[in-house]
Amino acid sequence: MNWKIKAIALTSALMIAAPAAYGDTAATYDSKCASCHGKDGKGKKAMKTLDYTTAEGQKWSDADGVKAILEGKEKMKGYKEKGIDEAAAKELVAYIRKFKK
Numbered sequence: 001m002n003w004k005i006k007a008i009a010l011t012s013a014l015m016i017a018a019p020a021a022y023g024d025t026a027a028t029y030d031s032k033c034a035s036c037h038g039k040d041g042k043g044k045k046a047m048k049t050l051d052y053t054t055a056e057g058q059k060w061s062d063a064d065g066v067k068a069i070l071e072g073k074e075k076m077k078g079y080k081e082k083g084i085d086e087a088a089a090k091e092l093v094a095y096i097r098k099f100k101k
Ligand code: HEC
Pocket: 028, 029, 032, 033, 034, 035, 036, 037, 047, 048, 049, 050, 060, 064, 065, 066, 068, 069, 073, 074, 075, 076, 077, 079, 084, 092, 093, 096
C-alpha cells in the first residue's frame, strides 16, 4: 500500500469512528425505545405513540422531550433512574428529530 492509499484509508476510518456517541444513541434507542416508538420512529398503535416521521408527531418541544425521557409520560416510565442523564436524553431527542425527513 503506498502512503496515499494509507492516508485515505486512515481518513475514512476516522470519519467512521467520529460519530461514535451517535452510534451509542442509536443503540440505546433501538434497545430501550424502539419497542414502543418503532425502530423507524413511526410509533406503535397499541402504545398510542406518536408518528415521529410526521410534522404532527414532532409538535412537542425539545424540553418536553427531555422531560418525558427523564421523568416519563403516559405509559412510558422515566429513564432517569435507568442511567439516562440529561445529556443523553438531549441526544435521544436529536435522534428522534431525524426520523422526520
Ligand atoms: C413502554 C413504551 C415506551 C417506551 C419503552 C418508551 N416510550 Fe417514549 N413514550 C411512550 C408513550 C406512550 C409516550 C406518550 C405518547 C406520545 O406522545 O407518543 C411517550 C412519549 C415520549 C416522548 C415525548 C414526545 C411525545 O411523543 O409525546 C419522547 C421524546 C419519548 N417518548 C422518547 C422515548 C425514548 C428516547 C425512549 C427510550 C429511552 C422511550 N421513549 C421509551 C412510550 C414509550
